[in-house]
Amino acid sequence: MKHTIAVQVENKSGVLSRVANLFSARGFNIDSLVVGETEDAAVSRMTIVLRGDDKVIEQVTKQLNKLIDVIKVTDLSSESFITRDLALIRVNAASSARARLLEIVQIFRARIVDISSKSVIIEITGNESKIEAMIDMLRSFGIQELVRTGEVAIARRGGNGGRLLAGR
Amino acid sequence: MKKRTGAEILLEALKKQGVEVVFGIPGGVMLHIFDEIYKSDLKFVLTRHEQGAAHAADGYARATGKVGVCLVTSGPGATNTITGIATAQMDSVPMVVITGQVVTQIIGTDAFQEADITGITRSISKHNYLVKDVEELPRVIAEAFHIAGSGRPGPVVVDLPKDVTTAQSDCCHPEKVKLRSYRPTYHGHPRQIKRAAEAIAAAKRPVIYAGGGVVISPRGATELGKMVRKADLPVAMTLMGLGCYDGTERRSLGMLGMHGTYCANMAVSACDLLIAVGARFDDRVTGDLNKFASHAKFIHIDIDPAAISKNVKIDIPIVGDAGNTLGELNKLLKGRKLAKWWQQIDNWRRKHPLGYKKQRGVIKPQQVVEEIDRLTKGQAIIATEVGQNQMWAAQFYLYQKPRQLLTSGGLGTMGYGFPAAIGAQFARPRATVINIAGDGSMQMNIQEMATAVEHKLPIKVAILNNNYLGMVRQWQEMFYGKRYSATSLAVAPDWVKLAEAYGGVGLRAKKPEDVPRVISEALRIKDRPVLMDFIVAPEEGVYPMVPPGGGLNEMILGGKK
Ligand SMILES: Cc1ncc(C[n+]2csc(CCOP(=O)(O)OP(=O)(O)O)c2C)c(N)n1
Numbered sequence: 266m267k268h269t270i271a272v273q274v275e276n277k278s279g280v281l282s283r284v285a286n287l288f289s290a291r292g293f294n295i296d297s298l299v300v301g302e303t304e305d306a307a308v309s310r311m312t313i314v315l316r317g318d319d320k321v322i323e324q325v326t327k328q329l330n331k332l333i334d335v336i337k338v339t340d341l342s343s344e345s346f347i348t349r350d351l352a353l354i355r356v357n358a359a360s361s362a363r364a365r366l367l368e369i370v371q372i373f374r375a376r377i378v379d380i381s382s383k384s385v386i387i388e389i390t391g392n393e394s395k396i397e398a399m400i401d402m403l404r405s406f407g408i409q410e411l412v413r414t415g416e417v418a419i420a421r422r423g424g425n426g427g428r429l430l431a432g433r
Numbered sequence: 434m435k436k437r438t439g440a441e442i443l444l445e446a447l448k449k450q451g452v453e454v455v456f457g458i459p460g461g462v463m464l465h466i467f468d469e470i471y472k473s474d475l476k477f478v479l480t481r482h483e484q485g486a487a488h489a490a491d492g493y494a495r496a497t498g499k500v501g502v503c504l505v506t507s508g509p510g511a512t513n514t515i516t517g518i519a520t521a522q523m524d525s526v527p528m529v530v531i532t533g534q535v536v537t538q539i540i541g542t543d544a545f546q547e548a549d550i551t552g553i554t555r556s557i558s559k560h561n562y563l564v565k566d567v568e569e570l571p572r573v574i575a576e577a578f579h580i581a582g583s584g585r586p587g588p589v590v591v592d593l594p595k596d597v598t599t600a601q602s603d604c605c606h607p608e609k610v611k612l613r614s615y616r617p618t619y620h621g622h623p624r625q626i627k628r629a630a631e632a633i634a635a636a637k638r639p640v641i642y643a644g645g646g647v648v649i650s651p652r653g654a655t656e657l658g659k660m661v662r663k664a665d666l667p668v669a670m671t672l673m674g675l676g677c678y679d680g681t682e683r684r685s686l687g688m689l690g691m692h693g694t695y696c697a698n699m700a701v702s703a704c705d706l707l708i709a710v711g712a713r714f715d716d717r718v719t720g721d722l723n724k725f726a727s728h729a730k731f732i733h734i735d736i737d738p739a740a741i742s743k744n745v746k747i748d749i750p751i752v753g754d755a756g757n758t759l760g761e762l763n764k765l766l767k768g769r770k771l772a773k774w775w776q777q778i779d780n781w782r783r784k785h786p787l788g789y790k791k792q793r794g795v796i797k798p799q800q801v802v803e804e805i806d807r808l809t810k811g812q813a814i815i816a817t818e819v820g821q822n823q824m825w826a827a828q829f830y831l832y833q834k835p836r837q838l839l840t841s842g843g844l845g846t847m848g849y850g851f852p853a854a855i856g857a858q859f860a861r862p863r864a865t866v867i868n869i870a871g872d873g874s875m876q877m878n879i880q881e882m883a884t885a886v887e888h889k890l891p892i893k894v895a896i897l898n899n900n901y902l903g904m905v906r907q908w909q910e911m912f913y914g915k916r917y918s919a920t921s922l923a924v925a926p927d928w929v930k931l932a933e934a935y936g937g938v939g940l941r942a943k944k945p946e947d948v949p950r951v952i953s954e955a956l957r958i959k960d961r962p963v964l965m966d967f968i969v970a971p972e973e974g975v976y977p978m979v980p981p982g983g984g985l986n987e988m989i990l991g992g993k994k
């Protein structure tokens with residue numbers, strides 16, 4: 266099962282490598298890991314998407330929490346939460362194909378952020394399935410390059426949103 | 434406060450932490466610190482290899498429960514401590530390892546003797562720091578000692594660039610450590626403790642499975658003893674737990690696991706309630722997990738939440754310090770007798786006690802350990818190397834108190850025992866400290882003989898000399914058709930001469946009747962290390978043995994030669 270875990274960490278050097286290291290040393294697989302600042306400059310937040318049964322999630326959580334710099338671990342997937350992923354996609358865009366491309370961009374509420382004689386760059390924001398669907402649609406045009414940020418997530422309710430797995 | 438250099442601040446901080454002795458070796462980037470040490474009254478012990486320094490700090494820590502300290506230079510000095518750090522991490526030993534580092538401006542340039550030691554030690558330490566500013570130094574040292582010694586203890590590495598040791602600051606030492614992200618749980622949850630008490634009262638065939646956590650917890654052994662007597666419980670101990678309950682007492686079943694006693698392994702296999710305290714369900718203990726205590730309910734008391742339900746699903750988990758939690762549990766337990774269960778256990782005990790076949794004219798290694806136990810009245814601090822020597826030291830010396838056995842359980846580090854014995858002897862100058870060694874392991878840190886001679890340490894080393902990497906040979910004998918690939922140690926030093934070359938004493942025993950005499954003679958020497966070379970039966974095996982992949986009740990009981 267897919268889990269989205271939010272990890273609050275001290276904003277210190279070495280923390281990202283500690284977390285990344287833990288996943289490789291203990292043989293846990295992750296789909297994505299995103300890290301960025303939060304409302305508190307001393308705290309960074311990681312959003313980690315990983316797959317595993319309850320036992321794996323329990324171990325991941327406990328091992329994460331054992332790291333001295335980890336403040337709090339929350340399993341967002343246990344409650345309702347919002348996720349967003351952003352993709353930038355450069356696709357072939359011969360003039361004959363542009364009208365059709367524009368249509369797809371509009372349907373997905375994406376944007377064209379750059380354009381040249383042979384290609385366009387499309388920006389799309391959304392949850393994973395929306396982005397996957399868009400990418401599927403674009404394949405037939407020929408994708409030149411694709412980058413994604415990985416998922417960030419937030420609980421819908423403030424305060425105690427999500428299931429607090431460890432920390433206080 | 435007046436301005437001092439980083440080196441001075443470091444020494445103040447160590448003093449503030451109550452550090453009595455530091456083990457290590459100097460080097461280029463450490464000159465400033467060692468100049469301060471020269472001027473101070475800090476006791477610094479120069480080992481002959483940084484691995485020796487790390488294990489000595491570990492041995493000091495295990496013998497006392499205090500944080501052991503080691504201090505080494507950058508690059509190779511730091512990387513030489515790696516095995517020592519990993520050893521301490523696996524066995525939860527509190528240690529602070531201070532490594533030198535090249536000046537901050539050239540970090541990352543592959544400078545002379547630069548190694549990314551915080552990167553390298555990330556997965557084998559409890560935590561680590563790279564100090565980039567002298568202003569941080571007092572806080573970092575205070576945090577390092579706090580983290581190393583609290584919760585589930587472990588090694589903390591502090592990497593100190595040379596310019597930080599020379600920079601000046603008027604900073605003060607913090608009175609308290611504040612870490613919002615690190616707050617170990619010392620007290621078990623009352624509701625869980627109540628559930629545990631009920632389960633114990635309801636059990637017909639309960640067994641305690643006690644590990645190193647009971648030794649580490651200050652009140653662990655005392656409260657465990659109370660519980661055992663009150664509820665009439667049998668105690669099986671892990672290698673790391675030996676001594677947490679008196680091994681000479683009737684309710685001790687001895688060690689469980691791969692080379693555990695028949696009665697401990699049978700009792701665990703048949704129990705209806707397993708009470709794990711400060712133990713971690715290691716594969717060397719459980720054997721095949723599907724067959725491990727398969728009729729039992731599990732209680733698990735541990736200070737490390739990550740240890741709980743890692744390998745087996747726990748019915749009643751309790752996160753907390755062993756001593757505190759058992760203390761609370763004891764208040765709820767009622768006195769009872771388990772006569773029927775004990776009858777069965779005593780039958781197992783009588784049927785297959787630990788033993789070995791005597792052989793005329795040949796010293797059996799087990800006899801050496803038994804004699805050491807007898808002649809030290811079971812009161813010595815025993816360090817071990819790794820291999821058969823370690824298992825015989827675990828089986829045939831009956832530890833009576835916690836912190837009597839110093840052994841590398843988790844990592845299984847050959848070369849651990851001798852430097853650990855040095856650390857322990859510094860911690861307990863009047864105690865009899867004996868390293869039970871193998872002829873292979875002893876060659877891995879033999880250079881520390883010079884350290885022991887220099888400090889007139891009366892450490893005894895008992896080499897169970899079988900001319901083999903014996904434990905590996907035993908597996909080759911049992912599972913690889915006696916194809917002894919790379920396990921012969923036929924080319925070996927003359928141990929007696931080697932000891933003498935270092936300025937120590939060398940003794941040798943070739944016949945069973947020599948054994949007590951040699952040990953007694955060694956015990957009389959008080960001013961230098963003694964190396965005893967016991968020429969033992971070369972192909973003796975360690976038994977009982979749970980074969981790899983087997984369940985605990987599927988032991989091979991004795992060797993057929
Ligand atoms: C540093 C290290 N290298 C290799 C091993 C693998 N190993 C485990 S036991 C053993 C043999 C130890 O030989 P010896 O010290 O003579 O002890 P014996 O088993 O003969 O008592 C070896 C090589 C180890 N545990 N540690």
Ligand SMILES: [Mg+2]
Pocket residue numbers: 871872873897898899900901902903
């Ligand atoms: Mg040997």
